[in-house]
Amino acid sequence: MVVLQLKNKRLPIPGKLIVVEGIDGSGKSTQIRLLEKWLRYNGHHVFLTEWNSSAVVKEITSKGKKKAKLTPTTFSLLHATDFADRYERNIFPLLRAGYFVLADRYIYTAYARDATRGCSPDWVRKVYNFAVKPDITFYFRTPIDIAIERILSGRPQLKYYEAGMDLNLSKDPYDSYRIFQGRIIEQYESMVKQEGFTIIDATLGIEEQQNMMREKVAPLLPKKPQKQTITMKNNEITKRK
């Protein structure tokens, strides 16, 4: 009889976990995709995973989600379920196999959102304590006005939970969204030091941000001599001998 223990710490983890965090509209998804392309171009094994994206969990919860109203606790636990599925199925096995796992949002999104919704921060951390700590967490620091403008210009229809309407902050979805995002920023800022975030100034140009990220990631690359370095210029990848 074999009962597998999920004691991650004992198992060697040759892979690297790189995380981007920040509010909607901070540009983190664009950046992690550029990082993904760079790593792939250099022949590394890469896997990109997004928050709340497990197809299996989505299928199982889709019926109920329409019927029932989510409370902060059930909202938190369903996102934890989604995370656990991606973690058990992809993230952890791939790290064990030596992949670069890139996560567009990780446990810190749960810490920030669930605390804002009124869950106990201590409880949320305990629920997620099976997750390995990232090698680097890039936090995209964004002034709220810039982020909101980016979001509202592209996607004017805000979803109920996305706008934090369940928190009764305001009857107007746009006001609610602004207040909600502001509180999430506060949560992120409170984590910067403790969780060792690497701050990226999200008001800088796309290429400038990307180059900073690549510089930070470079030491994690396998030791064998790399012949080429790649930088971003004019939105195009440039090889340098």
Next chain:
Amino acid sequence: MKSQKENSPIRWYGKGIPYLHDIGHKGKLIVIEGPDSSGRSSQISLLTTKLEADGHAVLSTGLKRSELIGEGILEAKQNASLGKKTLALFYAADFADQLEQKIIPALEAGYIVLADRYIFTLMARNTVRGISRKWSHDLYGFALVPDLIYYLKVDPYTLVHRVFEKNSSLDYYESGADMGLSDDMFESFILYQQKIAKEFQTMQKAYGLVAVDGDDTVEEINTVLKKKIDVFLKSRK
């Protein structure tokens, strides 16, 4: 975050649900735990009748009945590709839904809530599958501490016959078939139920579970439970 009132009768296993800390409830939460076919539902229906006859408002509630993912749970159990933690969190979400949408509102309204299973079955299932007790305990830190918890203890060999009388087949999950204990379904069921029973024994002390001999007849068990609950309710008047 609101702080918990000094004299609040509400107790949580961990930090509780911060946004519900201010509620004051007049009801009572009574839990009946035990494996499938241990006679829980018969006991709950008899107790409901008795308590209602005594003039109490009673709500009975069980696992797998939430609107949120009650149906999804059945699908999830059949989906062998789901990991242990994923399934554990899924059950926790389902339980949280019931706790917040049914149990707590009923307690606030002064009901006696008879819960057909609670967090203990869920925690035992986690533990026998290799998840740490500490993690499960912390996970259910949002749960209310019940007023009374009974555990119908049935010998696995007795249990297997009761299951066969009802269904003539053994449930995949309740036999621990996902755990690879044995290729023989009967043996797997016995081994699994023994593990669960052992885990309940461990929890008995830690969580104050009162074991009731589930090998007795329905009437005998009911007499015991009625008496115990009566004594408790009178002591709280």
